[in-house]
Amino acid sequence: MMKILEGVTVVDFTQAYSGPFCAMQLADFGARVIKIERAGVGDQSREWTPFRNDYSGYYAAINRNKESLSLDISSEEGKEIVRKLVKDADIVLENFKYGTLTKMGLDYDALKEINPGIIFASLSGFGQSGPYKKLAAYDNVVQSMCGIMDITGYPDGDPCRVGPGIGDSFTGLLLCNGILMAYLHKLNTGEGQNLNIAMLDALFGIEENAILYKSVLDQNLTRMGTRNAMFAPYDVFTCADGLYTIAITEDEDFARFCKTIGRPELASDSRFAANAGRLANYDAMMVQIVPFFTDKTRAQLDGVFTEAGVAGGSVQDIPEVVHDEQLNARGMLWEIDDPGIGKYKNMANPIKMSLTPPALRCGAPLLGQDTDHILKELGYTDQQIAQLHEDGTV
Amino acid sequence: MKALDGVRIIDFTQRHAGSAATMLLADFGAEVIKVERPGHLDPVRKWAPMQNGHSVYFAYLNRGKEGICLDYTTQAGRQVILDLVKTADVVCENLPVGELEHWGLGYESLKAVKPDLIYASLSAFGHTGPRKDKKADDLTIQAIGGMMDRTGFADGPATPVGCRVSNHISAAYLAAGINLALIHKQKTGQGQMLDLSELDCLFAMMETGPWVYNITGKVLPRTGNSYPSISPYDTLKAKDGFLSVGISTDNQWQKFCAALGMTELAQNELYMTNESRGDHYETGLKDELEAFTTQRGKFEMEATLREAKLPCAAVYTVPDAMASEHIAVREMLVEVDDAGAGRVTIPGTTAKLMKTPGSAQKGAPLAGQDTRAVLEGIGYADGKIDSLESDGVICEA
Numbered sequence: 001m002m003k004i005l006e007g008v009t010v011v012d013f014t015q016a017y018s019g020p021f022c023a024m025q026l027a028d029f030g031a032r033v034i035k036i037e038r039a040g041v042g043d044q045s046r047e048w049t050p051f052r053n054d055y056s057g058y059y060a061a062i063n064r065n066k067e068s069l070s071l072d073i074s075s076e077e078g079k080e081i082v083r084k085l086v087k088d089a090d091i092v093l094e095n096f097k098y099g100t101l102t103k104m105g106l107d108y109d110a111l112k113e114i115n116p117g118i119i120f121a122s123l124s125g126f127g128q129s130g131p132y133k134k135l136a137a138y139d140n141v142v143q144s145m146c147g148i149m150d151i152t153g154y155p156d157g158d159p160c161r162v163g164p165g166i167g168d169s170f171t172g173l174l175l176c177n178g179i180l181m182a183y184l185h186k187l188n189t190g191e192g193q194n195l196n197i198a199m200l201d202a203l204f205g206i207e208e209n210a211i212l213y214k215s216v217l218d219q220n221l222t223r224m225g226t227r228n229a230m231f232a233p234y235d236v237f238t239c240a241d242g243l244y245t246i247a248i249t250e251d252e253d254f255a256r257f258c259k260t261i262g263r264p265e266l267a268s269d270s271r272f273a274a275n276a277g278r279l280a281n282y283d284a285m286m287v288q289i290v291p292f293f294t295d296k297t298r299a300q301l302d303g304v305f306t307e308a309g310v311a312g313g314s315v316q317d318i319p320e321v322v323h324d325e326q327l328n329a330r331g332m333l334w335e336i337d338d339p340g341i342g343k344y345k346n347m348a349n350p351i352k353m354s355l356t357p358p359a360l361r362c363g364a365p366l367l368g369q370d371t372d373h374i375l376k377e378l379g380y381t382d383q384q385i386a387q388l389h390e391d392g393t394v
Numbered sequence: 395m396k397a398l399d400g401v402r403i404i405d406f407t408q409r410h411a412g413s414a415a416t417m418l419l420a421d422f423g424a425e426v427i428k429v430e431r432p433g434h435l436d437p438v439r440k441w442a443p444m445q446n447g448h449s450v451y452f453a454y455l456n457r458g459k460e461g462i463c464l465d466y467t468t469q470a471g472r473q474v475i476l477d478l479v480k481t482a483d484v485v486c487e488n489l490p491v492g493e494l495e496h497w498g499l500g501y502e503s504l505k506a507v508k509p510d511l512i513y514a515s516l517s518a519f520g521h522t523g524p525r526k527d528k529k530a531d532d533l534t535i536q537a538i539g540g541m542m543d544r545t546g547f548a549d550g551p552a553t554p555v556g557c558r559v560s561n562h563i564s565a566a567y568l569a570a571g572i573n574l575a576l577i578h579k580q581k582t583g584q585g586q587m588l589d590l591s592e593l594d595c596l597f598a599m600m601e602t603g604p605w606v607y608n609i610t611g612k613v614l615p616r617t618g619n620s621y622p623s624i625s626p627y628d629t630l631k632a633k634d635g636f637l638s639v640g641i642s643t644d645n646q647w648q649k650f651c652a653a654l655g656m657t658e659l660a661q662n663e664l665y666m667t668n669e670s671r672g673d674h675y676e677t678g679l680k681d682e683l684e685a686f687t688t689q690r691g692k693f694e695m696e697a698t699l700r701e702a703k704l705p706c707a708a709v710y711t712v713p714d715a716m717a718s719e720h721i722a723v724r725e726m727l728v729e730v731d732d733a734g735a736g737r738v739t740i741p742g743t744t745a746k747l748m749k750t751p752g753s754a755q756k757g758a759p760l761a762g763q764d765t766r767a768v769l770e771g772i773g774y775a776d777g778k779i780d781s782l783e784s785d786g787v788i789c790e791a
Contacts, residue, residue: 004578017601029574049623050606057609058602127746130723138705140619140627144638145720147712149619149629151556152545158629159636159709161619162555163544164601166563173566173599178745180573181397181422185750187580189395193749201726205741206562208454210712211727215739216443216450220713223556230442234533236542236554243542243552247531249409250437306528313534315552318603318613321540324593329523332594345608350594351571352520355586356578 003030004356008183009089011082012036012066013073015043017165018199019095019123020062022172026091026179027065028349028358034085034374035063035365039072039394042367055340063364064336064346070368070394073104077393084378086111086118090186091179095123098133108194117192119182123175127198137199142167146203151210154225171202232278232285233257236315237293243315244293244301251275253310260308261292338363368394396423397750401576403484404429404475405459408436410532410558411592412488412516413455414565419572420458421743421752427478427768428459428759431466432789435761448734453757457730457740461759462768463789467497470787474769475499476507481772483579484572488516491526501587510585512575516568520591530592535560539596544603547618563599564592625671629709631684632692640705644668653702654695656686732757733791760791 008031012023020035020043027033037043048058069085072078083106086092092111094101101107108120122128125137135141143149143161153160175197186192204211209230210221221229226236231249248254251274255267266272266288271281278285293301298314305312316324322345327333334348340363349358371394375385388394401424407413413428413436420426430436441451465471479485485504487494494500501513515521518530536542536554546553571588579585597604606614619629619638629638641650644667651660659682665671671679687695692708699706710718721727728742735757743752765788769779782788 002578002582004574004581025570050602050609050612052609057605061605126720127724129746130720132720135700136705138640140629140638140640141705141707144629144636144707144709145715145718147710147715148555148557149636149638149709150711153553153556154550157547157550158619158631160546160553161629162541162559163546163616164541164599164603166559166599169599169601170559170563170566173563173570174744177418177566177570177573178747180570180577182747182750184573184577184580185395185397187577191749193747195745195747197745198724200720201724201744204715204721204726205744206559207557207712208451208741209557211716211741212443212450212454214713214716215727216445220711222711226554228533234531236533236537236552243537245533245537245542245554247533249531306525309529311529311531311534313530313537315537315542316540317543318540318600318607321538321543321597321600322604322607324538326519326523326525326593327597330520330591330594332597341609347598347600347604348594350567350590350598351574352589352591352594353571353575353586354588355584356574 002356003359005029005031008032008091010034010091010093011085011089013092013094013096014123015095016045016168017062018168018172019093020045021169022123022176022179023066023093024062024064025173025176025349029356030359033066034370035066035068036071036073036082037068037367039070039368039392042070046367052341057341057344060338060341060344060364061346065361066365067370067374068365068368069374070371072393073106075393077388077391079104079106081375081378082106083114087114089115090119090183092118092120093123093179094121097136098124098128112192115192117186117190119179119186119192120194121175121179122194122196123171124196125199127201128196132200139165139167142199142203146200147207147210148203151207151221151223153223155223159223167199167203171197171199174202227282231275232282233289237290239293239296239298239301241297244298245313245315246305247311254278256308257310260304260310261289263288334360336360336363339366339369340364395750396752397747398422398424401425401484402482403427403486404478404482406485406487406489406494407516408488409438410455411561411564412486412568413438414562415516415568415572416459416486417455417457418565418569421754422750426459427764428456428461429466429475430461430463430761432463432786439761445735445738448732450732450735450738450740453730453732453735453738454740456758457754458756459759460764460768461761462765463762464765465787466499468787470782470785472498474782474788476504477772478768479504479508479511482508482511483576484512484514486514486572491517491521505585508585510579510583512572512579512585512588514568514572514575514588516564516590516592518592520594521589532558532561535592535596539593540600540603541596544600544616546616548616550616552616560592560596564590564595567595620675622672625668625675626679626683628680630680630687632687632695632708633690635692636709637687637692637695638707638709639699642668646704647671649702650699650704653698653704654686728754730754730757733760733763734758762789763791765790
């Protein structure tokens with residue numbers, strides 16, 4: 001199978017979750033991602049649980065398909081190696097604290113002198129501009145400041161962060177889009193550029209319901225638990241063995257829902273026929289429909305609603321998700337043989353393409369695994385390489 | 395100059411996720427021609443909030459696009475699509491699986507008139523698998539994909555995220571897929587078909603839940619806003635809201651106590667190390683901290699702790715965030731003129747490209763606003779357009 005980004009080289013300084021997640025999208029489609037890890041220390045996520053065989057599964061899960069160069073970029077020789085790499089590379093990716101690479105003489109302005117067409121992408125909590133650009137990006141800090149915590153949770157409860165770290169992964173994916181578009185521009189014009197993204201902006205940008213209610217109606221939306229300001233019933237129901245969701249946004253779907261639960265007359269009840277009425281008479285509506293759910297299992301409910309064409313879905317726990325028949329039928333679990341943690345299953349890349357699908361080439365690299373052969377490619381002799389190891393540069 | 399100048403997308407997407415993908419591409423210069431059927435307009439045209447009788451939600455999701463109104467279920471309408479596709483790079487759609495194929499507008503049919511076409515489909519569960527025809531919205535995917543399970547407090551239920559997070563994740567993956575396909579076409583001249591599933595996309599971003607389960611067999615509990623291995627890393631009640639802190643070292647702990655005047659806590663043997671703070675967090679430390687934090691304002695504490703260089707943030711409401719200097723400098727709120735709603739303030743473009751920036755230049759099209767112009771652009775004479783209109787095949791705004 002052809003690989004779209006075959007021949008594209010990424011010099012990747014990133015650590016933790018967001019940057020490596022971005023780089024992984026490129027690696028999954030054939031780009032050569034050279035991970036530059038601090039000599040002797042490595043990517044900080046190598047310290048993150050879960051562990052197996054004393055290796056980090058967290059690190060393994062987001063660094064598949066990459067190479068590792070162990071390097072001290074604060075040394076002169078280390079910087080020289082970076083420059084040599086960048087000369088023939090297409091993309092540089094970094095998520096350091098603001099100003100770090102500038103201090104080292106390895107920022108966009110410096111590197112574009114070596115390679116005018118380079119695409120230089122920066123990911124950080126608050127971006128390369130604005131009053132917070134120097135603030136360290138902690139997941140709860142970013143989630144707190146964008147408003148997403150305030151709108152998640154129950155009205156009588158505390159604000160709640162989004163469990164999975166989408167501040168990192170979603171931002172990484174949006175930056176990947178930026179990189180791909182910059183690369184397309186370069187293919188068309190030869191011109192490189194720098195780009196940056198802020199986690200705060202990425203999460204702010206997906207709260208449009210609350211943003212628009214404020215900008216248009218001057219309403220301050222806050223957390224509503226399982227309910228929704230715009231649609232009803234769009235909610236979570238307690239059933240015999242857990243929770244089941246219904247998501248209705250059209251009046252004709254409500255009619256179908258009512259028929260399915262054996263209450264067709266509700267759809268012509270003047271209180272509930274239209275969405276606005278259902279929102280206004282929410283509690284009265286719920287009294288009528290909740291009983292249908294309480295004595296049935298999720299499987300029973302799902303059977304009924306799927307058949308009827310009503311948007312319904314079981315709240316699944318993680319084991320149920322991992323064993324989900326649809327996800328498995330879609331090939332969404334890759335079996336990976338990782339040099340550190342051994343054999344394990346990981347989420348596959350979901351971008352399914354008929355000619356150029358994403359591909360698993362290898363697990364995540366051990367620290368500095370590829371140092372020597374990368375240095376050889378750059379023209380270093382065996383003796384020079386041995387010296388670099390001795391000096392602690394690599 | 396924009397990165398996607400010259401890229402033409404025939405856009406059948408409706409509702410949210412698909413339209414958010416083509417929105418991103420339109421921001422970066424793609425010519426997105428939104429196709430709606432008379433009598434079956436995009437339901438988002440009725441989504442609140444409304445202004446001047448038009449949906450601002452629609453204005454946001456469809457900004458920068460052109461709009462044609464066309465009954466492609468007729469032979470004549472189908473031919474118009476075929477003629478349009480001959481001039482296009484991409485067809486994008488998120489209609490029920492099999493619908494476009496039913497009307498003779500599936501990948502194979504369109505590839506016949508445009509061999510290098512990129513045909514990008516998004517659906518809830520994909521075009522393959524036992525549940526491919528199941529209906530779903532954002533909440534459905536959050537439930538099935540485990541996002542709800544991993545969000546919420548230890549002593550509370552699985553909790554939905556308060557915005558359309560699953561739709562946005564799918565949109566970003568769909569846009570990336572189209573960008574990848576455009577790169578491949580640029581290099582090889584080949585088009586192809588993309589088949590994305592919202593459930594697949596959400597699953598790919600579930601982070602530690604599946605990793606821990608697959609690698610160790612353990613099932614992680616919900617932990618609300620705290621991290622089990624760092625303490626105190628949590629969201630605490632303030633006098634006027636909430637404050638999040640991320641104290642991960644013993645040195646930071648001492649500075650934290652000093653900054654908030656919690657001298658006794660600083661000296662308490664029980665809380666000297668990260669590990670012991672973690673052990674005692676739920677059984678005493680959190681309450682002791684909140685005895686202090688509930689006395690002070692969230693922004694006041696944020697300022698004090700930031701001066702001490704400690705990771706923290708007040709919990710901002712969305713309006714707080716909207717009013718912040720950061721959002722203004724980053725241009726994450728922009729004003730555009732929408733043909734229907736009028737002047738609107740909507741979220742801006744997130745990725746900042748320095749040479750080829752993205753931007754929202756104008757609002758969304760009225761239904762059929764650009765029908766005539768688009769058809770003239772592909773060589774249809776006025777007479778032909780008039781007769782398509784009188785036959786009810788097309789309509790103009």
